[in-house]
Amino acid sequence: xxxxxxxxxxxxxxxxxxxxxxxxxxxxxxxxxxxxxxxxxxxxxxxxxxxxxxxxxxxxxxxxxxxxxxxxxxxxxxxxxxxxxxxxxxxxxxxxxxxxxxxxxxxxxxxxxxxxxxxxxxxxxxxxxxxxxxxxxxxxxxxxxxxxxxxxxxxxxx
Numbered sequence: 001x002x003x004x005x006x007x008x009x010x011x012x013x014x015x016x017x018x019x020x021x022x023x024x025x026x027x028x029x030x031x032x033x034x035x036x037x038x039x040x041x042x043x044x045x046x047x048x049x050x051x052x053x054x055x056x057x058x059x060x061x062x063x064x065x066x067x068x069x070x071x072x073x074x075x076x077x078x079x080x081x082x083x084x085x086x087x088x089x090x091x092x093x094x095x096x097x098x099x100x101x102x103x104x105x106x107x108x109x110x111x112x113x114x115x116x117x118x119x120x121x122x123x124x125x126x127x128x129x130x131x132x133x134x135x136x137x138x139x140x141x142x143x144x145x146x147x148x149x150x151x152x153x154x155x156x157x158x
């Protein structure tokens with residue numbers, strides 16, 4: 001039986017996602033309240049948790065704005081976390097190309113996505129927190145293509 005918000009399965013999935021997100025936020029709050037943020041490894045773990053939360057928000061719940069906020073939190077905790085910059089750029093690219101986004105806001109989101117992709121590429125390296133370099137270049141080229149900057153997109157893919 002269909003409901004206004006979708007099927008019963010969709011409603012249950014959203015509830016589970018919300019509960020999981022609340023649990024993650026509680027865990028982050030608890031670790032910060034206990035002073036765990038002061039250690040670099042705890043900050044890295046919290047950033048990883050926020051990256052995971054963002055992934056669930058964007059992929060499973062369709063909450064791209066919530067994912068952007070989670071990724072900005074991860075970057076705040078760990079400013080050299082290349083994967084968070086890559087995922088932030090991808091989410092901002094989605095928001096920039098949405099037909100529901102006003103033109104002025106779309107241009108701003110695209111500029112933010114470009115900055116995030118550039119940072120992800122700059123931070124690429126051999127650590128587990130770096131962005132996959134090929135994916136970063138591909139996503140950046142896709143953004144440039146959507147912005148009508150075809151020569152720049154081609155250059156990124158070489």
